Amino acid sequence: MSDTGRYLYAIARGIGGEDLAGIRGLRDVPLRLIEHHGLTAVVSEVDLEEFGEAGLRRNLEDLGWLEEVARTHNEVVHAVATKAPTAPLRLATIYRDDDGVRARLEQWHDALQQTLSRVEGCMEWSVKAFTAARTEPSPAPESTGGGAGTAYLMRRKAETAQREVAAEEAAALADEIHAVISQQVVASRRLPPQDRRLAHYEGTMTLNGAYLVDDTAVDDFRSAVQQLSAQHPDSRLDLQGPWPPYSFTTLDDT
Amino acid sequence: MTEPEGPVRDSVPRARPATASNVAATRPQPDTLADVLERVLDKGIIIAGDIRVNLLDIELLTIKIRLLVASVDKAQEMGIDWWKRDPMLTSSEADVLEENERLRDRIKELESQE
Numbered sequence: 001m002s003d004t005g006r007y008l009y010a011i012a013r014g015i016g017g018e019d020l021a022g023i024r025g026l027r028d029v030p031l032r033l034i035e036h037h038g039l040t041a042v043v044s045e046v047d048l049e050e051f052g053e054a055g056l057r058r059n060l061e062d063l064g065w066l067e068e069v070a071r072t073h074n075e076v077v078h079a080v081a082t083k084a085p086t087a088p089l090r091l092a093t094i095y096r097d098d099d100g101v102r103a104r105l106e107q108w109h110d111a112l113q114q115t116l117s118r119v120e121g122c123m124e125w126s127v128k129a130f131t132a133a134r135t136e137p138s139p140a141p142e143s144t145g146g147g148a149g150t151a152y153l154m155r156r157k158a159e160t161a162q163r164e165v166a167a168e169e170a171a172a173l174a175d176e177i178h179a180v181i182s183q184q185v186v187a188s189r190r191l192p193p194q195d196r197r198l199a200h201y202e203g204t205m206t207l208n209g210a211y212l213v214d215d216t217a218v219d220d221f222r223s224a225v226q227q228l229s230a231q232h233p234d235s236r237l238d239l240q241g242p243w244p245p246y247s248f249t250t251l252d253d254t
Numbered sequence: 255m256t257e258p259e260g261p262v263r264d265s266v267p268r269a270r271p272a273t274a275s276n277v278a279a280t281r282p283q284p285d286t287l288a289d290v291l292e293r294v295l296d297k298g299i300i301i302a303g304d305i306r307v308n309l310l311d312i313e314l315l316t317i318k319i320r321l322l323v324a325s326v327d328k329a330q331e332m333g334i335d336w337w338k339r340d341p342m343l344t345s346s347e348a349d350v351l352e353e354n355e356r357l358r359d360r361i362k363e364l365e366s367q368e
Binding site for chain 2: 008011066067070071073074077087088089090091093104108112115126191194195199200240243246247249250
């Protein structure tokens with residue numbers, strides 16, 4: 001039998017085995033809880049052939065493997081976060097044994113407790129803003145012999161200038177939307193716009209905002225986004241969530 | 255995936271089931287791979303485990319490159335076929351090829367002068 005390690009999904013406070021009934025870890029292995037001084041690590045056993053250092057180096061380059069592991073990781077973290085204050089771990093944090101996990105809980109105890117207090121009762125929501133797709137070139141003017149080339153160049157130049165103005169306006173609008181939403185939430189972050197090559201969307205993503213919202217304020221938050229959407233019909237707003245508080249539990253000491 | 259009417263696409267079920275025994279079922283619209291990866295790879299707590307591949311080094315270089323370039327077949331299977339649709343990319347690629355050609359010609363020219 002090959003060696004196993006402990007894959008660490010999340011650290012939470014005040015969660016019990018019954019809270020995670022029915023949730024399975026990677027490769028359909030049951031989850032386990034490791035308690036230490038008021039903190040609970042959610043782990044499952046993984047085969048080190050697959051999740052050891054050599055295995056990870058190999059497997060992380062496999063898109064299908066990565067997607068499956070990333071989605072399972074997220075599902076487990078999500079299940080934990082709906083039950084208790086939760087600090088998600090970054091993908092692929094693996095210990096050889098339970099003592100290794102406990103040592104880290106001990107070492108990071110205070111910072112983790114502070115982080116969990118900060119996100120208690122809150123989940124992360126995402127608001128993205130998109131502007132319309134690139135403007136279509138205007139219809140060609142009627143050609144009048146020798147002037148056609150010049151007219152074409154002038155038109156191209158005007159179109160470029162128009163696009164630049166539109167881009168500036170879209171960026172300013174995204175700033176404004178983010179500022180308005182930020183006033184209504186516990187904390188906010190702007191993530192880089194997503195690469196169109198991985199996310200499928202039309203137009204330009206001008207805002208990729210992450211917002212930490214108190215569970216009791218979700219309806220107000222949703223209304224605020226609806227209202228912004230109504231005020232800015234040129235922008236499409238995409239509200240997604242709730243997520244575990246991934247963007248609000250990054251510890252400084254990395 | 256269908257787009258509901260109106261500019262706000264709201265993926266959130268109004269009432270969440272009391273138990274999270276089936277996480278997938280509580281999220282009717284699957285999160286995009288980009289949404290998931292951006293969080294599980296770039297966010298979250300980083301605690302060095304005793305088996306630890308540094309994602310910052312590996313992921314950002316190899317994963318991204320593999321995702322976007324090398325695993326073309328797999329990516330196409332998953333519907334990631336941006337390089338076919340992105341005129342910016344196609345044209346810049348053409349520019350690079352043209353530039354390479356030009357440089358090669360120039361080198362030949364210089365070499366023949368020696």
